[in-house]
Amino acid sequence: MESNEMLQQKMAVIALVxxxxxxxxxxxxxxxxxxxxxHFDNGIDLSTKWNKLKLNIVAIISRxxxxxxxxxxxxxxxQSKKLPDVPFFILTDNINENLKSIALKAGVADVFFKKTSAQSVALRVHFLISNWTILKKASGANVKTAFKLPLIKRIFDIVFSAFALLILSPFLLLIIIAVKFxxxxxxxxxxxxxGTGYRIFKxxxxxxxxxxxxQRLKDLKHLNQYVTAKEEAVAEVVSVLCDDCTRMGIKCQMSLYADNHSWCEKQYSISKKAAAGSAFIKIKDDPRxxxxxxxxxxxxxxxLPQLVNVLIGDMSIVGNRPLPLYEAEKLTTDKYAQRFIAPAGITGLWQVEKRGKGGDMSEEERLMLDNTYAESHSFLNDFRLIFRTIPALFQKENV
Structure with missing residues (x-):
């Protein structure tokens, strides 16, 4: 008789996440x-059991x-774990052509709207499982993001961030003590x-x-500098888990803070979208x-802790600021998606153009500067921005 492990290795498995x-x-x-x-709770659960049990997974469908x-x-x-390349499907509540394009470019086999008929899903899944190898060869698909960081820029980022962390280590220790005290x-x-290519990272x-x-944010919404007239009627923030996190049975994965009572960015974005609010949140002289x-x-x-992000390759020293998930989701239109083909960085063009000059920057200006950087960034221009960042650090306004 065959062992359970051998049977699991032979079974064709469709993984539901x-x-x-x-x-x-x-x-x-x-x-x-x-x-x-x-069934798998999340990506970690899937990859762990996939490796441990040597499962013969032929497709993944994620909610x-x-x-x-x-x-x-x-x-x-x-993909980073070098697991077998199988069709990956997403079943989602929200979809438009730009979001679908982003998914397909990232290597997703197909995207289904939650109201898609079960028969249509089954037919598509069957077809792609059966023809996946042929389709991949025929299309020559590249599942990685289109943008690749230039080698010289990556070398600079590693050297700069490692050296900075080493030199600043005594200072960082003092900051840690001050924050805790x-x-x-x-x-x-x-x-x-x-960040770059819509890649998500910590x-x-x-x-x-x-x-x-x-808990104080709902009382301060009227102070948002990016607020619009319509946004004044925005609903109060609901301090509960969003549907995604509730379904996964874990704490919020989209919180801005690591406090014990962190708030969900997605939940807040839902209320903002209902009022057609702006993409950014900024409160001057925030009492929190x-x-x-x-x-x-x-x-x-x-x-400064983002130097660790730079060192491990999530970000660069210079680039467009990486955005929270709910902000990035709103910037998938042709007008703004260009900002995501540039490196994600600690400092960038918009930080040095107006920050600290006494004038408020509108959301539109910030987004246009992000696009400008994406169009014209180079290693030489990055050096110029680094030197321009130094005086902008000691700004006059509280941001």
């Missing part, structure tokens, strides 16, 4: 005689937003950010706000910020 009723309904037409359906933790971000993570909570926080910062800062945090922000020292 973060499955809910909509996903289960979508795959109910798939023949259980030909495929075995296996997620395209720019989400179980969307193209998970696909990229699986003034207020309870973690010294660092990370949130998910969208973005590190020093904590600069009090614990429970999220600690005294140490105010100093860290005014000098941009809170950004």
């Amino acid at each position: 973060a499955a809910d009723e909509a996903l289960l309904n979508a795959v109910k037409e798939i023949s259980i005689d030909k495929y075995t359906i296996m 997620s937003e395209i720019i989400g933790t179980s969307g193209i971000s998970m696909l990229q993570a699986l 003034e207020s309870k909570g973690p010294v660092f926080y990370y949130s998910l950010r969208v 973005f590190f910062k020093f904590r600069s706000m009090y614990v429970n800062a999220d 910020i600690t005294k140490v945090g105010k100093f860290l922000r005014n000098t941009s020292i809170d950004e």
Whole structure:
């Protein structure tokens, strides 16, 4: 008799990730005689069991937003682990042509709207599983992002970030002590950010706000400098998990802060979208910020942990700022998508153009400067921006 492990290796498995009723309904037409359906909580659960059990996975269907933790971000993570190349499908609540284009360019086999008929999903999944190898060879598809960081820029980033972390290590230790001494909570926080080619990564910062800062945000929405007239009627922030995170049964994966009561960016974005709000949030003289945090922000020292992001290759020293998931999701139109073909960076064009000059920068200006950088960035121009960043660090306004 064959062992269970040998049987698992022979079975053709369709992996369902973060499955809910909509996903289960979508795959109910798939023949259980030909495929075995296996459920996984998230990408980590999938990759771990895939390797450990040596599963014969022939397709993956994930219930997620395209720019989400179980969307193209998970696909990229699986690719980085050198797991077998199989069709990866996304079942989503929100889709448009630009989002679908982003997904397909990232290597997603197909994207289904949640109301797509089960029969249509089954036919498409069957077809791509059966013809995946042929289709990949015929198309010569490249599942990686189109942009590749120039070697000289990458070498500079590694040398600069490693040297800076070494030299600044005593200073960073003092900051850690100061942050811990003034207020309870973690010294660092990370949130998910969208960088080059819509790649999602963990973005590190020093904590600069009090614990429970999220609970005060709803009382300060009228102070948003990017606010529009329509946005004044925006609904209060709901401090609950969004559908994606609830479905995964874990804490919020889209929070801005690492406090014990962090708020969900996606949940906030839903209320903002209902009022056609702007993509960015910025509150001048924000009372949620600690005294140490105010100093860290005014000098941009809170950004120093991002040197780790640079060192490991998530970001570059100079580039367009990586955005929260909910902001990036709003910038998938042809007008703004260009900013994502440039490197994601700690400092960039918009930071030095107006920051610290006493004038407020509109959302439109910021986005246009991001596009400008994407069109004209070069290693020489990056050096110019680095030298222009130094006086902009000690700005006059609180941002």
